[in-house]
Amino acid sequence: MNGKVHGYGGKMTLGERLYLGEIFRGLGITIRHVIRNLLHTGDLPTVQYPEERRAYSERFRGRHRLMKREDGTPRCVACMMCSTACPADCIHIVAEEHPDPAIEKAPASFEIDLLRCVYCGLCEEACPCDAIRMDTGIYDLAADSREKFWVDKDFLLNNTTDGTR
Amino acid sequence: MTDLVLTTFLKMAFILAVILGLVPVLIWAERKGSAFIQDRTGPNRAGIAGIRLAGLIHPIADVLKLLFKEDVRPAGVHRVLYALAPFLVFFVSLLTYAVIPFGDYLEVGGRRIPLVVADLDVGILYVLAIASLGTYGIVMGGWASNNKYTFLGAVRSTSQMISYEISMGLALMGLLLVSQSLRLTDVVAGQGVLLWGFLPRWGVVIQPLGAILFMTAAFAETNRNPFDLPEGESELVSGYHLEYSSMKFALFFMAEYTNLVVASALIATLYFGGWNIPWLPRAVIEARAGVLLPLLLAAHVAICALAAALYLRRASRERGRFGDGRDREPGLMAGVCVLLGLAGLAALALRPWEIGPAGASLLATALQVGAFVGKVVFFCWFFIWVRWTLPRFRYDQLMHLGWKVMLPLALANLVLTAVVVALV
Numbered sequence: 001m002n003g004k005v006h007g008y009g010g011k012m013t014l015g016e017r018l019y020l021g022e023i024f025r026g027l028g029i030t031i032r033h034v035i036r037n038l039l040h041t042g043d044l045p046t047v048q049y050p051e052e053r054r055a056y057s058e059r060f061r062g063r064h065r066l067m068k069r070e071d072g073t074p075r076c077v078a079c080m081m082c083s084t085a086c087p088a089d090c091i092h093i094v095a096e097e098h099p100d101p102a103i104e105k106a107p108a109s110f111e112i113d114l115l116r117c118v119y120c121g122l123c124e125e126a127c128p129c130d131a132i133r134m135d136t137g138i139y140d141l142a143a144d145s146r147e148k149f150w151v152d153k154d155f156l157l158n159n160t161t162d163g164t165r
Numbered sequence: 166m167t168d169l170v171l172t173t174f175l176k177m178a179f180i181l182a183v184i185l186g187l188v189p190v191l192i193w194a195e196r197k198g199s200a201f202i203q204d205r206t207g208p209n210r211a212g213i214a215g216i217r218l219a220g221l222i223h224p225i226a227d228v229l230k231l232l233f234k235e236d237v238r239p240a241g242v243h244r245v246l247y248a249l250a251p252f253l254v255f256f257v258s259l260l261t262y263a264v265i266p267f268g269d270y271l272e273v274g275g276r277r278i279p280l281v282v283a284d285l286d287v288g289i290l291y292v293l294a295i296a297s298l299g300t301y302g303i304v305m306g307g308w309a310s311n312n313k314y315t316f317l318g319a320v321r322s323t324s325q326m327i328s329y330e331i332s333m334g335l336a337l338m339g340l341l342l343v344s345q346s347l348r349l350t351d352v353v354a355g356q357g358v359l360l361w362g363f364l365p366r367w368g369v370v371i372q373p374l375g376a377i378l379f380m381t382a383a384f385a386e387t388n389r390n391p392f393d394l395p396e397g398e399s400e401l402v403s404g405y406h407l408e409y410s411s412m413k414f415a416l417f418f419m420a421e422y423t424n425l426v427v428a429s430a431l432i433a434t435l436y437f438g439g440w441n442i443p444w445l446p447r448a449v450i451e452a453r454a455g456v457l458l459p460l461l462l463a464a465h466v467a468i469c470a471l472a473a474a475l476y477l478r479r480a481s482r483e484r485g486r487f488g489d490g491r492d493r494e495p496g497l498m499a500g501v502c503v504l505l506g507l508a509g510l511a512a513l514a515l516r517p518w519e520i521g522p523a524g525a526s527l528l529a530t531a532l533q534v535g536a537f538v539g540k541v542v543f544f545c546w547f548f549i550w551v552r553w554t555l556p557r558f559r560y561d562q563l564m565h566l567g568w569k570v571m572l573p574l575a576l577a578n579l580v581l582t583a584v585v586v587a588l589v
Binding site for chain 2: 020023026027029030031033034037038041044045046048051
């Protein structure tokens with residue numbers, strides 16, 4: 001739009017103060033939108049959400065996942081760095097001894113309250129062994145009870161990037 | 166006598182069917198039209214076995230939802246008035262329609278049935294009297310709800326109605342001076358002739374200022390944007406019907422759209438020739454029925470073919486797009502269009518224009534009723550179109566326009582018309 005913009009202080013011309021011409025000009029603008037959108041329904045910017053999804057950036061912070069070692073056990077060493085860094089206090093870890101003497105600790109339980117999480121990503125940054133990541137790209141969090149948003153270690157270990165859990 | 170009762174009931178049933186049938190279509194047009202004006206998609210989800218009809222199924226879903234919703238009555242309401250208000254609003258909005266002619270006459274077995282329910286000789290006075298009764302429902306609902314927002318909405322509605330009813334009545338008086346009759350059938354019949362041999366003698370042609378004033382007042386009377394201060398979502402939540410739920414709310418909602426249909430019908434009747442088709446009077450239709458009917462049927466077939474082709478193109482383009490019943494829709498619609506076109510072809514093959522004068526009369530009536538319905542639908546769309554174009558007035562601007570602009574203009578229009586009518 002490169003039309004002249006009238007500020008509040010500007011004086012309206014007689015034609016503008018008669019309103020009718022301006023009303024019909026406005027009606028012309030809106031009907032042009034209707035006709036264009038009727039003829040080119042496919043060009044509407046609306047994303048038909050469940051069928052079509054916007055492509056998000058790779059840096060998008062979605063639902064968390066826990067990484068595994070090659071033998072399938074969690075990479076996490078229960079150092080509590082993430083739960084300490086967490087500003088929302090939503091990570092709850094109970095540590096236990098790792099069977100391998102070379103590794104000090106392992107998580108007995110690793111739980112996240114997804115309703116408290118603010119998706120800031122500080123846990124990712126705090127983690128010394130790249131055990132927690134938020135790169136799943138899952139953003140459609142829905143459940144029918146609060147309890148289902150309290151996710152445990154098994155859930156997080158099987159939360160994969162393609163969104164299939 | 167029994168004939169009169171029977172035909173009157175049939176006419177009432179026809180009007181009720183058309184108005185109540187238009188309401189869901191208008192709700193759909195409002196949602197879809199506003200969406201397209203704002204570059205959105207609008208409703209396109211609800212469907213029966215994948216048939217969505219571009220969102221036309223949504224009103225059914227709306228009605229089902231409203232029917233099964235809990236009917237909440239807040240504490241402290243005036244029970245009788247609270248329950249009565251939505252019924253009154255809806256009833257009154259339908260009542261106005263009694264005097265509006267939707268066609269000239271229908272010839273059955275040599276008898277001519279006028280296509281108007283009650284041909285009152287004070288028709289316009291009746292319209293003005295009944296139309297203002299609708300405010301009582303709004304005031305009752307707003308006051309009985311025991312809520313300050315609904316009360317404010319009701320107060321606004323009253324003041325708005327008083328301010329604009331005067332200009333409305335005065336604008337109409339100019340038209341009455343020209344048509345020399347209060348009877349709406351006379352007003353419409355008077356618009357069927359040509360002015361200077363080429364211009365239809367419509368109310369809007371001989372009373373342009375009156376037409377603009379009447380239409381503006383009609384917007385105010387129906388509480389539609391830019392005059393929807395009684396609803397004023399931004400400041401009154403939703404105004405007079407805030408405390409209503411379930412079917413009581415639905416009645417208010419439907420009343421808004423029946424009001425819209427009635428206002429459109431009034432505008433079409435008073436200022437846009439009613440059932441008259443410009444440059445095509447009844448005598449010409451009856452004489453040329455043998456040309457008109459084949460042309461109309463051919464046009465029907467052509468439109469059906471075009472629609473079927475468009476649907477087929479869409480079906481091939483969007484094959485398997487959704488992966489469920491919705492993929493079948495374009496193909497099915499193409500089939501329906503083909504069937505309708507074939508029906509038109511069959512009608513052409515039967516050569517219905519050889520029926521004779523009775524058939525010609527029927528065709529003329531059908532075309533005139535069609536013209537009237539077409540005009541009404543156009544003005545309904547106009548109401549919706551304006552709503553999504555203009556912003557709402559501020560309260561002082563509303564009063565300024567009503568009292569300081571429209572009232573003097575309506576008076577000037579009346580005086581000018583009176584002088585011209587007296588001189589000519």
